[in-house]
Amino acid sequence: MRFAHRIYKMEDKELLSLMELAEAPDIISFSGGFPSPETYPIDEIKESFVRVLDEEGKEALSYSSASGYNPLREEIAARMDRLFGMDMTKDEIIITSGSQQALDMSGMLFIDEGDVILFETPSYLGALNALKAYEAELIAVPTDKDGIEIEALRQSIEKYGDRVKLIYVIPDYQNPTSRCWSDKRRKEFVEFISEYDIPVLEDAAYAELTFGDTLKKPLIAYDTLGQVVYCGTFSKTFCPGLRVAWICAHKRIIEKFLLLKTNVDLSSSAIAQRQMVYYMQHYDYDAHIRKITLLYKSRRDLMMEIVRKEFPDTVEFDVPEGGLFLWLSLPAGKDARELLALALKENVAFVPGGSFYPDNAKNNEMRVNFSNMTEEKIVKGMTILGRITTEFLK
Amino acid sequence: MRFAHRIYKMEDKELLSLMELAEAPDIISFSGGFPSPETYPIDEIKESFVRVLDEEGKEALSYSSASGYNPLREEIAARMDRLFGMDMTKDEIIITSGSQQALDMSGMLFIDEGDVILFETPSYLGALNALKAYEAELIAVPTDKDGIEIEALRQSIEKYGDRVKLIYVIPDYQNPTSRCWSDKRRKEFVEFISEYDIPVLEDAAYAELTFGDTLKKPLIAYDTLGQVVYCGTFSKTFCPGLRVAWICAHKRIIEKFLLLKTNVDLSSSAIAQRQMVYYMQHYDYDAHIRKITLLYKSRRDLMMEIVRKEFPDTVEFDVPEGGLFLWLSLPAGKDARELLALALKENVAFVPGGSFYPDNAKNNEMRVNFSNMTEEKIVKGMTILGRITTEFLK
Numbered sequence: 001m002r003f004a005h006r007i008y009k010m011e012d013k014e015l016l017s018l019m020e021l022a023e024a025p026d027i028i029s030f031s032g033g034f035p036s037p038e039t040y041p042i043d044e045i046k047e048s049f050v051r052v053l054d055e056e057g058k059e060a061l062s063y064s065s066a067s068g069y070n071p072l073r074e075e076i077a078a079r080m081d082r083l084f085g086m087d088m089t090k091d092e093i094i095i096t097s098g099s100q101q102a103l104d105m106s107g108m109l110f111i112d113e114g115d116v117i118l119f120e121t122p123s124y125l126g127a128l129n130a131l132k133a134y135e136a137e138l139i140a141v142p143t144d145k146d147g148i149e150i151e152a153l154r155q156s157i158e159k160y161g162d163r164v165k166l167i168y169v170i171p172d173y174q175n176p177t178s179r180c181w182s183d184k185r186r187k188e189f190v191e192f193i194s195e196y197d198i199p200v201l202e203d204a205a206y207a208e209l210t211f212g213d214t215l216k217k218p219l220i221a222y223d224t225l226g227q228v229v230y231c232g233t234f235s236k237t238f239c240p241g242l243r244v245a246w247i248c249a250h251k252r253i254i255e256k257f258l259l260l261k262t263n264v265d266l267s268s269s270a271i272a273q274r275q276m277v278y279y280m281q282h283y284d285y286d287a288h289i290r291k292i293t294l295l296y297k298s299r300r301d302l303m304m305e306i307v308r309k310e311f312p313d314t315v316e317f318d319v320p321e322g323g324l325f326l327w328l329s330l331p332a333g334k335d336a337r338e339l340l341a342l343a344l345k346e347n348v349a350f351v352p353g354g355s356f357y358p359d360n361a362k363n364n365e366m367r368v369n370f371s372n373m374t375e376e377k378i379v380k381g382m383t384i385l386g387r388i389t390t391e392f393l394k
Numbered sequence: 395m396r397f398a399h400r401i402y403k404m405e406d407k408e409l410l411s412l413m414e415l416a417e418a419p420d421i422i423s424f425s426g427g428f429p430s431p432e433t434y435p436i437d438e439i440k441e442s443f444v445r446v447l448d449e450e451g452k453e454a455l456s457y458s459s460a461s462g463y464n465p466l467r468e469e470i471a472a473r474m475d476r477l478f479g480m481d482m483t484k485d486e487i488i489i490t491s492g493s494q495q496a497l498d499m500s501g502m503l504f505i506d507e508g509d510v511i512l513f514e515t516p517s518y519l520g521a522l523n524a525l526k527a528y529e530a531e532l533i534a535v536p537t538d539k540d541g542i543e544i545e546a547l548r549q550s551i552e553k554y555g556d557r558v559k560l561i562y563v564i565p566d567y568q569n570p571t572s573r574c575w576s577d578k579r580r581k582e583f584v585e586f587i588s589e590y591d592i593p594v595l596e597d598a599a600y601a602e603l604t605f606g607d608t609l610k611k612p613l614i615a616y617d618t619l620g621q622v623v624y625c626g627t628f629s630k631t632f633c634p635g636l637r638v639a640w641i642c643a644h645k646r647i648i649e650k651f652l653l654l655k656t657n658v659d660l661s662s663s664a665i666a667q668r669q670m671v672y673y674m675q676h677y678d679y680d681a682h683i684r685k686i687t688l689l690y691k692s693r694r695d696l697m698m699e700i701v702r703k704e705f706p707d708t709v710e711f712d713v714p715e716g717g718l719f720l721w722l723s724l725p726a727g728k729d730a731r732e733l734l735a736l737a738l739k740e741n742v743a744f745v746p747g748g749s750f751y752p753d754n755a756k757n758n759e760m761r762v763n764f765s766n767m768t769e770e771k772i773v774k775g776m777t778i779l780g781r782i783t784t785e786f787l788k
Contacts, residue, residue: 001593001621002559003650004506004528010653037452045455046447053440058431061439061635097491097637101659108527112398113507130657133502134398165396199395227395241455241664243491256397259404263524266494269663270635 006133028381030368031349033175033236033324038374039292040239041283048278052271064270066262067254068095068246072273075280076232076246083208084221092248094257097268099205099233099245103127105260106166106201106229107134109253116160119168120148122356122365124175127168127203136165138358145318147171147181150192157196164198171219173206173323176356176367180322183216190222199253202230208237208289210322211297226250234276236324237289242272296324296371302378303370310386312393324371327353329364334393336366342388348381400527422775424762425743427569427630427718432768433686434633435677442672446665458664460656461648462489462640466667469674470626470640477602478615486642488651491662493599493627493639497521499654500560500595500623501528503647510554513562514542516750516759518569521562521597530559532752539712541565541575544586551590558592565613567600567717570750570761574715577610584616593647596624602631602683604716605691620644628670630718631683636666690718690765696772697764704780706787718765721747724758728787731757736782742775 052060067073073090080088096102103126111117111134119128121140128138139160141152148169157164169189171181181189193200202219210216220228226249233245247257261267279285303326304319316329330336336352343349353365373381446454461467467484474482490496497520505511505528513522515534522532533554535546542563551558563583565575575583587594596613604610614622620643627639641651655661673679697720698713710723724730730746737743747759767775 001591001647003503004509004559006506007503007650007653010657034456037456040452040455042447042451042455046444046451049443049447050440053436053443057436057440058434061434061436061633062428062431063634097659097663100657104658108398109401110396110398112400115398126656126660133654133657165398197395239455240457243659243661243663253395256401259401260527262494262520263404263527264495264498264658265491265637266520267637269491269637269666272663272666 006135009135010129010133027347027349028373028377028384029349030370030373030381031351032369032372034240034369034372035236035292035324036295036372039295041279041288044279044283045239045275048275048282049271052274052278056274060271060274062270064095064267064273066267067258068093068268069270069273069277071277073246075277076248080232080248083215084217086221088248091251092254094247094254094261095268095273096245096247096261097265098235098240098243099203099231100126100130101264102231102245102247103130103201103203104133105247105257105264107131107136108260108264109256110166110199111136112165114163115165116163117166117168118153118156118164120170120174122176122353122362123168124170124203125355128358131166131168140358140361143179145179147179147185148189150185150188153192157198166199166201167193168201168203169219170203170205172204172216173209173320175206175323176325176351176353177327178320178323178325179318180216186217186219187222190219190228193227194225198227200228202228204230204232205236206323207232209293209296209324211293211300212321220248226252229253237292238285242269242276244268244272244276293322299370299375299378300326302375303368303382306379306382306386310383310390312390314393315389324369326368326370328366328368330366330389331393332364335363337363339366339389339392342392343385346384346388348384348388350385400529403529404523404527421741421743422767422771422778423743424764424767424775425745426763426766428634428763428766429630429686429718430689430766433689435673435682438673438677439633439669442669442676443665446668446672450668454665454668456664458489458661458667460661461652462487462662463664463667463671465671467640469671470642474626474642477609478611480615482642485645486648488641488648488655489662489667490639490641490655491659492629492634492637493597493625494520494524495658496625496639496641497524497595497597498527499641499651499658501525501530502654502658503650504560504593505530506559508557509559510557511560511562512547512550512558514564514568516570516747516756517562518564518597519749522752525560525562534752534755537573539573541573541579542583544579544582547586551592560593560595561587562595562597563613564597564599566598566610567603567714569600569717570719570745570747571721572714572717572719573712574610580611580613581616584613584622587621588619592621594622596622598624598626599630600717601626603687603690603718605687605694606715614642620646623647631686632679636663636670638662638666638670687716693764693769693772694720696769697762697776700773700776700780704777704784706784708787709783718763720762720764722760722762724760724783725787726758729757730760733760733783733786736786737779740778740782742778744779
């Protein structure tokens with residue numbers, strides 16, 4: 001049987017195996033990008049489902065409109081206005097079935113075969129795979145500690161010219177490095193890109209997971225031309241099992257997404273959207289986020305402590321100021337995939353850094369999640385990983 | 395801003411407007427393809443959500459695996475085995491976020507730009523739009539009362555040769571005509587198609603909504619070569635708001651869908667899938683389907699009664715033996731869109747038949763839903779529609 005061409009370019013099952021690894025019961029897995037299930041407000045979610053079904057059961061079990069449940073779009077717009085000093089309305093919001101769907105629809109909206117997508121490296125594999133399905137050429141742009149490097153970006157745009165159709169970035173506590181773009185770089189980037197008619201896909205999955213006191217303004221808040229497509233989600237700050245996320249963009253772009261949404265799944269779950277609205281209106285979502293970031297911060301601290309104690313000095317890292325991941329660099333030339341093979345033998349998993357570069361271009365780094373395992377497992381797993389790493393680097 | 399080429403070919407907002415029309419509160423809408431909300435087993439669904447959250451809250455709010463929650467895949471496989479005398483396992487099932495996602499992923503899996511998709515006409519607009527997004531050429535194949543016409547199909551395959559990459563059919567109580575393929579035609583079709591290496595997309599959304607005593611075997615039950623991709627859903631027999639559906643196909647095809655599923659939304663809602671399993675294991679889903687088909691049958695009877703009384707004899711129809719729709723034919727040359735404009739003035743809506751042909755090729759038919767409106771509204775709305783139609787045809 002013949003499949004479409006795109007399928008034959010899509011042999012990277014890495015993300016799939018990650019999800020499966022993370023499901024094995026005996027393993028201490030630092031490989032997922034998951035929030036910690038013990039933080040889910042299960043009782044409040046249950047109460048929300050019950051109330052939604054009692055009060056609006058028929059509507060909650062019917063199709064939603066393709067753009068999403070209006071009160072949820074309004075809640076999200078109001079929240080973005082409050083957090084980021086913006087002036088959004090619901091018409092600039094469309095609900096998606098998780099942020100992954102927003103990435104897929106962005107590929108569908110902007111990419112023809114042979115188009116070029118620029119993205120900061122390293123970057124989120126799942127986005128790259130979704131965009132690759134539209135047969136784009138993925139061109140890596142280096143980053144420094146402040147964010148994507150503007151000069152390198154300029155060179156890429158000059159080199160590929162009109163073929164550049166999208167720039168994909170994760171400015172906040174990026175997956176996999178947990179780096180957060182500086183305010184200065186954000187401004188520079190938006191100013192720079194305003195010279196070009198190229199849409200920017202801003203993946204804000206980790207935006208609210210800061211260990212500091214303030215949130216940084218997203219790129220879309222600096223954007224005056226309507227170039228930025230902002231992808232937000234409840235998966236990392238609330239729970240992923242409901243599959244509720246959103247795109248925020250200029251109306252003329254939202255209208256196009258609306259056409260695509262009807263194609264890809266008609267609408268997102270009406271009951272999940274209504275549950276989310278009930279929760280936001282009756283409980284303190286901000287307090288919930290503060291609670292989980294405190295937990296993740298303490299797990300980060302614990303993990304840093306063990307890394308400093310158990311890992312050799314040749315392993316380099318920055319202390320993450322938010323997000324879910326610690327990014328470790330082995331000395332150049334070392335291959336983290338070999339280290340993973342050793343770790344798996346002792347039931348410890350992480351993600352080798354090559355998975356975050358197209359064609360596994362760089363292999364000496366590793367992504368270690370600190371949000372999802374209990375303190376006990378962090379101590380046990382990281383101590384094992386430290387010992388294995390020490391032996392591996394001898 | 396430049397969008398992908400596919401977007402400019404995608405100006406048919408018909409389905410979108412339908413969904414919106416159906417949401418206007420004052421209208422008597424025969425336009426949706428929805429089950430009747432009063433049939434939703436709200437209390438049982440509530441109980442299922444509560445029990446799932448009590449017993450497995452953490453898992454239910456986390457990511458599901460991309461292939462779907464295994465107990466749900468097993469329930470579906472067992473059900474298909476029982477209903478259709480098949481021998482499925484869960485590995486031949488992948489869970490999708492509604493059947494629409496299965497259609498979209500089928501386009502993504504099989505279609506390159508310029509490929510040809512054959513489909514019976516008239517047919518479901520939403521599928522055609524989803525497939526059109528992959529820039530296929532859609533070629534209509536006529537149907538008679540037994541199903542797709544084999545000789546016409548042969549001619550199309552001969553004409554388009556290797557470009558034919560998919561055949562899309564709805565053998566059971568088809569949308570929009572409610573026709574159901576005969577057993578004989580099903581066998582002939584599968585036998586005929588086995589000579590070609592072309593996948594068949596079998597949309598079985600209405601398969602269980604029969605007003606008779608027995609279900610017909612789906613095409614996939616006749617298929618020995620693994621050519622048929624069967625799309626089943628809970629949206630029409632249970633409720634659409636959960637967005638739970640499935641694809642059933644040969645393992646080698648399911649493996650490819652699995653790659654795509656990870657791209658398009660990572661996984662379907664874990665809680666919705668677990669809720670569905672709880673319901674299937676603790677309540678009588680078959681009895682629920684019998685109950686709703688009895689209701690729809692009585693609404694069909696009521697609608698036929700009014701059509702016979704209030705509509706002119708020049709309006710032709712078959713009595714639907716299942717499904718959700720009555721398909722009315724106005725005399726040739728009459729345009730149902732004009733009739734819709736008149737009906738909307740009196741707050742009655744239906745779908746003009748042109749929406750079910752590519753490029754609105756035929757315009758004298760109309761799809762009238764009988765499942766979704768109360769008896770009172772059926773009487774009122776169809777009496778109005780009969781009067782308007784009588785005047786329109788004078």
